């Protein structure tokens with residue numbers, strides 16, 4: 134039997150799907166909303182396996198969605214955490230240049246940050262860096278006072294609680310297994326029954342391209358899973374890091390480089406690296422999915438990307454397999470840290486969209502098709518920006534899916 138109670142169905146209970154659902158229930162309280170999540174609770178994947186940083190917006194191209202939604206989303210996130218009693222702290226961070234060739238890139242970050250409207254950005258020398266982070270070393274650093282930290286699993290749980298309180302339904306252990314677009318309705322088949330509706334929003338993270346194909350659409354990109362592995366600083370050495378210490382990122386890659394993050398729990402971790410994962414939910418080296426691997430290898434863009442980035446990919450693999458190499462990368466930022474100070478920590482897998490020409494999709498990407506809206510690229514800083522992304526997606530859905 135098909136359940137036809139719902140006006141809108143959202144697939145995926147990560148921070149983005151929940152952020153969208155929260156906005157739908159706020160803006161259109163009369164709509165009956167269903168969110169289906171395949172796991173037994175929300176935020177089991179990217180949203181529960183990240184660095185917990187409330188990014189400021191310093192990195193992103195002025196004018197991009199990432200820049201706009203990160204800056205407004207960060208402010209909204211801090212306010213949301215404050216209003217709902219979720220632990221958070223605006224602790225600031227330093228981006229540290231350790232080699233002369235990084236100085237122009239650091240200047241470019243400052244320019245971008247200022248263009249994005251960030252307040253209080255300041256370039257500081259080695260002396261002042263030591264006052265901010267006594268154990269960090271570098272030629273110059275960019276001080277970013279508006280960066281913060283929180284726990285996005287807790288944020289996601291709060292979104293789910295508010296959605297339910299406003300009459301929405303969050304159905305867990307409900308994997309979408311089929312989508313049929315009929316002339317007057319869409320049927321979403323799940324492991325907990327079939328639902329007919331008139332609007333679907335695909336927020337399936339690492340599987341968003343597959344859900345797009347399931348709906349009969351061509352996503353035009355493939356999601357490539359990149360695992361990020363962390364080490365934890367042992368408790369007696371967490372005093373080496375006050376807040377957040379980052380390197381200057383390599384502009385050729387969509388990742389920020391291994392860094393030190395103080396968690397809201399007080400723990401300090403180092404990472405994440407970025408290793409091509411052999412399964413979309415491959416949290417460990419030994420997690421291999423033949424289907425995921427075969428689909429990556431069959432995508433022409435994968436080989437183009439591999440040809441272009443094989444050297445850095447190889448370096449990431451070496452660093453992943455060798456603690457001494459990982460530690461050497463960290464010692465550039467924090468010379469006193471050594472192998473004994475670090476124990477293996479958790480990991481997360483990023484969903485990064487890749488084009489057939491082998492280039493990474495840099496900006497957020499939402500693609501409407503009929504009465505389905507596919508959210509195909511929402512990598513970092515999407516947790517930070519989730520409230521703002523929710524608004525932007527609902528703006529599009531209101532017009533394209535006829536939600537209003």
Ligand SMILES: Cc1cc2nc3c(=O)[nH]c(=O)nc-3n(C[C@H](O)[C@H](O)[C@H](O)COP(=O)(O)OP(=O)(O)OC[C@H]3O[C@@H](n4cnc5c(N)ncnc54)[C@H](O)[C@@H]3O)c2cc1C
Pocket residue numbers: 144145146147148149150151169170171172175176177178179180181182183184185186187188307308309310336337338339340344361405480481482483484511512513514515516517518
């Ligand atoms: C290592 C790492 C560090 C990061 N650090 C930060 C950070 O510090 N700050 C920041 O802002 N961002 C960070 N990010 C990025 C951020 O975590 C993600 O951008 C964000 O969580 C994406 O949310 P999402 O809801 O799209 O994806 P997800 O959280 O992955 O949610 C997608 C959901 O869809 C579900 N799903 C998939 N298929 C189906 C199906 N068929 N049926 C039903 N449900 C399905 C999945 O189970 C999952 O729960 C980091 C990411 C990683 C991996």
